[in-house]
Amino acid sequence: MIPLQLGLPEVLEILIGSWREGFVQVSGFVGATILLFSLVQYRFDGRLTTWLQENERAQPLTGALLGLTPGCGGAIIAMPLYIRGTVSFGTVVAALAATAGDSAFIILALAPEAALYAYGMAFVAAVLFGYAIDIFGLGVGYVDNAVERIGRPMTDGGFATTSVAEGGPSIADYDGPDGHDHDHDHDHGDDLPSYLPHSRLLERVSHAIHVLWWIVLAGALVAGVLYLAKGAQEPAWAVAATYDGLFTITGLVGTTLSFYLYFVGRHYIGEGETGRVRDSFESLYNTFQHAAMETAMVTVWVIAGYLLYEYGLLLTGVEIQALAAAAGIFAPIAGAVLGLIPGCAAHIVFAQLYALEEAIPFSALVANAISQDGDALFPLMAIDLKAAIIATIYTTIPGVIVGVLVYYFWPYAQFGFGVLG
Template sequence: MAPLQALSGLPETLNLTLQEALDILIFSVRDGFVQVSAFVAITVLVFSYIQYRTGGRIVTYLENNEQMQPLAGALLGLTPGCGGAIIAMPLYIRGTVSFGTVVAALAATAGDSAFVILALAPEAALYAYSMAFISAILFGYAIDMWGLGVGRVDKAVNKLSRPMTDGGFTTTNVADGGPSIPDYQHDAHDHTRGNDNTDGRFDALTPVMSRFSHLVHVLWWAVAILGLVAGVMYLARGAPEVPLEFRPTFFGLFTVTGLVGTTASFYLHFVGRRFIGEGEAGRIRDDFASAYETFQHAAMETSMVTVWVIGAYLIYEYGIVILNVEIAAVAAAAGVFAPVGGALLGLIPGCAPQIVFAGIYAEGGIPFSALTANAISQDGDALFPLMAIDMKAAIVATIYTTIPALIVGVLLFYLWPYASFGFGVL
């Protein structure tokens, strides 16, 4: 979970050779699954399985206890990785939780960079994520109670461009915390919609494709478990460089699970969901009919996140090489601009730049105030489900997680003597 190693040794030029571009693609596809998706899969599965065992009572409880929602959102976001916060996004889309809950979940999220800091600087992680958690709760409740101008920001974003969603739905006003999809309450209980194979041209192939898709789903979980093992080993080894290798070694396990896992994820997201009854990715389920359906739902959710993560990795890595810009180096500017840079870096969705930032902190390259500001501001991969369904709400949410990040980061820089370089690093 460090910078993609494919970039090491690339020439500092605006021109990319075909081989260099291919290297970035392969390493991004591989690393995205092992470094992100395998961890997301487990956290999403845990919550889904709890839903299955409790018959959906957790969602019902949140729905009936609005005063607990921002706290619950912050607790979900505090989970290392992005899986917990990812769960909160579809809850907002269906109108179960408030917009303050979304902001609380995103503000508390440290993303997959949390694994880097927990492994290399556990004391720094304890302080930074505690501050992020407290800030998330306070800011989430403040938004729900007083609005804090969310409605105005919502209208300003709406004027810039039309809201973009995958289903043509828009947020009428994110400050209301209401459902973006008026008829979603009905849709949420329709478990058959994912079997729609468009216009019926593939009816003859449906039984075959259904069986094949279920096989891919089972394979996906086998690879996800192996990918999780590879990811944990990767962190335990101190996030080393991982070359492409196809032998029975750690490097081989990392490479094979990454490439196969991403390939299976793309198939499930773009093809498989039409044939195995889970086409509504990014939307929470009240309950599940069986344990298998629980696993299936978690796989579909994670596959959707994988697609977005790989896209973010590619944009980030190609952008750095083509534009010759080191985002983390800019964020580490001297003085008070360090926490400001860390907070602004958090505006970039996904975990790739945040993982780079965390790695630089572990090497003593940036101060603790910048790390904390980034921990509060970053949304990790949790923003992707919201972006996929309601882009406008996602933009407003990420703007609002940056505000407490700037406040806390600057205060730490000026007031806390320990907010310096190397604090808590092993």
């Protein structure tokens, strides 16, 4: 029987558990990747972004290479580049199709041979599909035109549906009721949200929390690596100088500090506008600051995704294992459809079911690796929701195709392929 309501103990257990796990399982790796790319930008003073903009033919390949890096950080980097019009929509789809999110760490640690084949196939599919989208003009504008032809009366006189990257309105292009361009107001705290006062004290506090956040993130990264080394087993709740204590403390504190930085701190210390790639950075501190704000934004979305996923399972009674292990050809299809769920929560569970319980066939793992977008979709959703929806639907198509082909023609499409004994 499907429960109609959640009890308070269940609600709190899921909330606190997600609050702890999200930062260690996801944000630690995301923050490290974004910082690495930001340091490269700082070192080369924006020349890499300029090169990418001037070499359009290399964009989908570069997007797939970014997505292929374990975790979500590489693919996350491609989203702001599209939002500002630096790269094509095919590049975005290639990055999303190639990424396996943070579930990649689990498969790499527990089933490295399966990871080699699955992510290799995902990379090839991402490059081919990304170039196909650009060559045949299947971007957001194409979908707009198709929708307009189908339902012109619904769109005539309505709001513009052009993507941000194709010249449509964006948050950064908004002019307020006073006619003033608010593009960079938040970058230096000149225009605070109504719920925040002008305060030098909060500015100093925000800088201090930013520094503390990096210390906590370093601990979370260590805890995350140990988590994988121990077979991705959930640690005990503890407040002590142990692995369990490190996981618990850095998880709870890191998420809390991330929420502060996203909703309060970023408006005081010069990174009020998130989801935007920077060509260069004024200083090393500014480089760390930008990476922290981007990761804090992802953390907020990650926790929201964790909660929606966990509460949804509890309310509906759906079992991911039963869905993913559907008989026959429906297994890879189910894996690809599961990829429509944004974030890493469902896919981390999916990876654990494959590597720990051997409850999912290899064909379903491949389909999910291509279809899922990890946390990279969140920055795009925050700025251009329509482009995000189209992109995640697009990545599901090669996921289904390759997954079905693997099911029929790949001799290792059985359960447990590549899992370490």
